[in-house]
Amino acid sequence: MIDPDKVAAHLDRLAKPKGSLGRLEDLAVRLGSIQGTLKPETKPRRLIVFAGDHGVVADGVGIWPQAVTGVMVAMIAAGRASCSALARACDASVRLIDVGSAMGEVPSSPLYCDRRVGRGTLSLAQGPAMTADQFWAAWMAGQTAVAEARADGMRIVVLGEIGIGNTTAAAALIALGCEHDSDALVGAGAGATAETLDRKRTIVREAVARARDVMADDPVAAMAAVAGFEIVAMAGAIAAAGDADLPVVLDGVVSGAAAIVAQAVDPAALETAIASHVSAEPAHRIALESLGLEPYLDWGLRLGEGTGALLMLPMLDAAAALLKDVATLDEVTGGGGG
Amino acid sequence: MIDPDKVAAHLDRLAKPKGSLGRLEDLAVRLGSIQGTLKPETKPRRLIVFAGDHGVVADGVGIWPQAVTGVMVAMIAAGRASCSALARACDASVRLIDVGSAMGEVPSSPLYCDRRVGRGTLSLAQGPAMTADQFWAAWMAGQTAVAEARADGMRIVVLGEIGIGNTTAAAALIALGCEHDSDALVGAGAGATAETLDRKRTIVREAVARARDVMADDPVAAMAAVAGFEIVAMAGAIAAAGDADLPVVLDGVVSGAAAIVAQAVDPAALETAIASHVSAEPAHRIALESLGLEPYLDWGLRLGEGTGALLMLPMLDAAAALLKDVATLDEVTGGGGG
Numbered sequence: 001m002i003d004p005d006k007v008a009a010h011l012d013r014l015a016k017p018k019g020s021l022g023r024l025e026d027l028a029v030r031l032g033s034i035q036g037t038l039k040p041e042t043k044p045r046r047l048i049v050f051a052g053d054h055g056v057v058a059d060g061v062g063i064w065p066q067a068v069t070g071v072m073v074a075m076i077a078a079g080r081a082s083c084s085a086l087a088r089a090c091d092a093s094v095r096l097i098d099v100g101s102a103m104g105e106v107p108s109s110p111l112y113c114d115r116r117v118g119r120g121t122l123s124l125a126q127g128p129a130m131t132a133d134q135f136w137a138a139w140m141a142g143q144t145a146v147a148e149a150r151a152d153g154m155r156i157v158v159l160g161e162i163g164i165g166n167t168t169a170a171a172a173l174i175a176l177g178c179e180h181d182s183d184a185l186v187g188a189g190a191g192a193t194a195e196t197l198d199r200k201r202t203i204v205r206e207a208v209a210r211a212r213d214v215m216a217d218d219p220v221a222a223m224a225a226v227a228g229f230e231i232v233a234m235a236g237a238i239a240a241a242g243d244a245d246l247p248v249v250l251d252g253v254v255s256g257a258a259a260i261v262a263q264a265v266d267p268a269a270l271e272t273a274i275a276s277h278v279s280a281e282p283a284h285r286i287a288l289e290s291l292g293l294e295p296y297l298d299w300g301l302r303l304g305e306g307t308g309a310l311l312m313l314p315m316l317d318a319a320a321a322l323l324k325d326v327a328t329l330d331e332v333t334g335g336g337g338g
Numbered sequence: 339m340i341d342p343d344k345v346a347a348h349l350d351r352l353a354k355p356k357g358s359l360g361r362l363e364d365l366a367v368r369l370g371s372i373q374g375t376l377k378p379e380t381k382p383r384r385l386i387v388f389a390g391d392h393g394v395v396a397d398g399v400g401i402w403p404q405a406v407t408g409v410m411v412a413m414i415a416a417g418r419a420s421c422s423a424l425a426r427a428c429d430a431s432v433r434l435i436d437v438g439s440a441m442g443e444v445p446s447s448p449l450y451c452d453r454r455v456g457r458g459t460l461s462l463a464q465g466p467a468m469t470a471d472q473f474w475a476a477w478m479a480g481q482t483a484v485a486e487a488r489a490d491g492m493r494i495v496v497l498g499e500i501g502i503g504n505t506t507a508a509a510a511l512i513a514l515g516c517e518h519d520s521d522a523l524v525g526a527g528a529g530a531t532a533e534t535l536d537r538k539r540t541i542v543r544e545a546v547a548r549a550r551d552v553m554a555d556d557p558v559a560a561m562a563a564v565a566g567f568e569i570v571a572m573a574g575a576i577a578a579a580g581d582a583d584l585p586v587v588l589d590g591v592v593s594g595a596a597a598i599v600a601q602a603v604d605p606a607a608l609e610t611a612i613a614s615h616v617s618a619e620p621a622h623r624i625a626l627e628s629l630g631l632e633p634y635l636d637w638g639l640r641l642g643e644g645t646g647a648l649l650m651l652p653m654l655d656a657a658a659a660l661l662k663d664v665a666t667l668d669e670v671t672g673g674g675g676g
Contacts, residue, residue: 015413016420017528021645022618022638075353075665082354085663089655190355280360299634300360307359314652317427325423327413 001245001271007032010323015332021322023296027274027312028319034247034272035155040320045156045313046093047083047306048145048237049076052100052138052230053120054165055129061168061200063191066120069164070103076162076305077107083160083305090313092158095149099141100229101163115141121228124172125203128225135224135232139265142236150244156316158249159237159258160306161230164190167281168200170257172226174283175208176215177260178290182208185283187253190302219264227261234258239269247272247316251309252279252301256287263291274316277301277308339583339609345370348661353670359660361634365612365650366657372585372610373493378658383494383651384431385644386483386575387414387421390438390476390568391458392503393467399506399538401529404458408441410500414643415445421498421643428651430496433487437479438567439501453479455567462510463541466563473562473570477603480574488582494654496587497575497596498644499568502528505619506538508595510564512621513546514553515598516628520546523621525591528640557602565599572596577607585610585654589647590617590639594625601629612654615639615646 007029012018019025031040051073057066075081076096079088087094096112102120106112117137121129130138149157167189175182182204188197207226215222224232235258241248242262250259250273262269275293278285280302288295296315301308345367350356357363369378389411395404413419414434417426425432434450440458444450455475459467468476487495505527513520524539545564553560562570573596579586580600588597588611600607613631616623618640626633634653639646 014420015409015418016641020528020639020641021420022640024637024639024645024649071353071670075670078665080353080663080665080669082352082359082660082664085659086656088663089659090652190358296637297635299362301358301362302360303354303358307362311362311653311656314428314655315649317652318424318649321423321427322420325418325426326420327416327418331418332409332413 002033002036004029004033007038010038013328014326015329024319024322027315028322030274031247031316031319032323034245036245039324041155042316042320043091044154045158046095046149046154047087047158047160047310048149049083049096049160049162049306050230050233051096051098052163052228053102054163054169054228055121055123056125056168056203057165059123059125059203060196061165061203062189062196063193064164066102066164069101069162072162073098073101073103074107077109077112081305082303083307086307086310090310092310092313095145097141097145097233099138099233117141117229124169124207124226129227130224132220132224135220138229138232139236142233143240146237146240150246156247156249157241158306158309159234159255160251160304160309161234161254162305163228163230166228166231166254168204169226169228169231170254171283172204172208173223173257173260174287175204176211176222176226177264178286180286185286187281223261223264231258232261235261238262238273239266242269242271245272247274249274249276249309249312251276251306252304253281253284254304256284259291260287274312276312340371340374342367342371345376348376351666352664353667362657362660365653366660368612369585369654369657370661372583374583377662379493380654380658381429382492383496384433384487384492385421385425385496385498385648386487387434387498387500387644388568388571389434389436390501390566391440392501392507392566393459393461394463394506394541395503397461397463397541398534399503399541400527400534401531402502404440404502407439407500407502411436411439411441412445415447415450419643420641421645424645424648428648430648430651433483435479435483435571437476437571459566462507462545462564467565468562470559470562473558476567476570477574480571481578484575484578488584494585494587495579496644496647497572497593498589498642498647499572499592500643501566501568504566504569504592506542507564507566507569508592509621510542510545511561511595511598512625514549514560514564515602516624518624523624525619561599561602569596570599573599576600576611577604580607580609583610585612587612587614587647587650589614589644590642591619591622592642594622597629598625612650614650
């Protein structure tokens with residue numbers, strides 16, 4: 001990392017009106033300061049998708065059955081999911097880390113890694129979703145995925161997730177972490193009827209109330225009680241990227257919840273995090289505000305899989321090009337300038 | 339062109355929650371319907387930058403002297419401007435069409451084309467900025483640039499401009515075209531002091547009042563009175579792209595003014611126009627609303643040169659990938675779906 005002001009000062013030396021590229025300049029400052037250089041590199045980069053299942057799905061919080069997680073895992077492993085298409089378009093490789101799906105037969109694909117710490121969480125409606133041991137195992141799986149990305153020379157990582165039911169866990173985590181009324185944070189996720197939405201609200205409200213009782217004494221236990229394996233793994237990945245001065249691009253509400261978990265475990269975890277978009281889920285905006293992250297896109301995205309985060313990659317390419325390829329005023333005026 | 343509903347129906351067949359990619363889906367619908375296919379192509383693409391000077395600069399509407407247009411033209415011709423860097427990052431070629439700079443020695447560069455219809459406009463503060471003949475010559479230069487892009491196989495064109503003083507002309511055109519109070523539409527452009535901003539407001543107010551007198555009888559004369567050569571060329575380019583079912587990506591407030599001119603000349607001109615961003619200039623939002631175009635980015639950009647429009651190219655790549663590369667529900671469920 002270097003002082004963001006150093007990068008901003010370089011932008012101010014370019015032959016263009018100061019500040020005239022608005023948020024693209026913010027992005028350039030963020031990228032340059034994280035990588036510690038005025039010549040940041042944005043390739044190669046990798047999308048890491050974490051997968052996990054949620055016991056709470058059996059309690060009727062959405063319209064999709066748990067088996068859909070496995071279908072989506074198979075689609076990503078086969079390179080045919082939405083994130084696969086966008087990753088190709090944005091020149092990112094894909095790695096799918098299964099930290100807790102309930103699938104039977106897993107895909108045989110070089111993209112897929114079976115690192116399950118459980119076969120789905122227990123239902124957060126009935127009690128703690130996972131043990132502390134499982135929490136740390138999932139966290140480590142996230143850290144390992146980032147270590148592998150670094151070893152493979154990645155300059156940026158992009159995080160995504162797949163897990164039917166995980167907007168329920170995300171809403172609970174954000175309500176818990178931001179000390180916000182949970183009812184207002186529960187949205188439709190990938191699909192809900194009025195009935196399932198109502199049930200989702202009740203379940204989240206009660207689970208958050210139970211978790212709040214232990215939050216002060218044992219925040220990890222409190223968060224583990226309402227989290228998901230893929231969310232905790234994503235939190236570990238965010239913290240690992242922060243440790244390694246590696247830019248990490250966040251996606252929607254589930255990665256917002258993961259950022260809340262990461263910051264609770266490690267207050268410096270978000271040093272290299274970049275918020276790509278604010279999603280259609282109401283909890284996401286609350287989480288980003290609480291984290292002090294300002295999103296770049298407001299496109300009503302709510303798919304997950306890292307799809308929104310991938311869209312930031314070409315913007316980061318543009319930000320890097322701005323720093324590296326534009327003439328300075330000195331060059332244009334033949335020296336002696338500002 | 340094909341019915342947008344056909345493209346939307348294809349998106350609804352994909353193996354993902356319906357509508358879950360928000361505005362990226364809108365962009366896919368727009369791109370597919372314009373190109374008349376479910377398999378749109380986004381490459382090759384070209385940024386066309388139109389250059390022109392403005393007589394009103396001598397009346398003190400900004401902080402930059404007219405000569406800066408020539409400096410920027412030279413930078414773009416040399417591939418060292420902000421738009422050059424972003425065009426490379428976004429995989430677009432660049433063509434610089436000088437329709438009216440006041441430069442003496444012009445750059446010798448394969449990117450630069452001298453097609454000047456005048457050496458800067460007359461000052462819109464003193465009388466009509468250009469003649470009707472000049473208006474149509476500039477319009478034709480824009481149409482020719484798009485015809486050349488089509489002949490070279492371009493699947494998308496992106497429009498930009500350079501011209502010191504052109505936010506003054508743009509504010510006047512938007513006030514005229516949108517029948518809006520001009521004072522509220524005048525912003526700082528690429529740079530202004532309180533004094534120059536005040537003078538800019540007065541000049542625009544008076545020029546618009548004069549132009550309004552002839553608007554009903556002769557809209558071309560009214561617009562020519564306050565326009566710029568590069569703005570009219572851009573309007574011709576927009577209309578030519580509309581005629582040719584070629585997606586054309588608009589940039590900031592000056593291209594918004596060009597779109598107003600294009601629509602006044604040809605009500606169907608905007609059929610293939612895509613608004614990339616809403617700029618920091620107050621007139622831009624008014625223009626886009628009046629035109630029924632919804633921008634994708636709100637990043638406070640105000641540089642021009644097509645820089646904001648270029649950022650949409652990777653988004654269009656992603657939108658095309660969504661249409662072409664994601665599995666349908668039928669494929670996933672083995673048929674019988676949908």
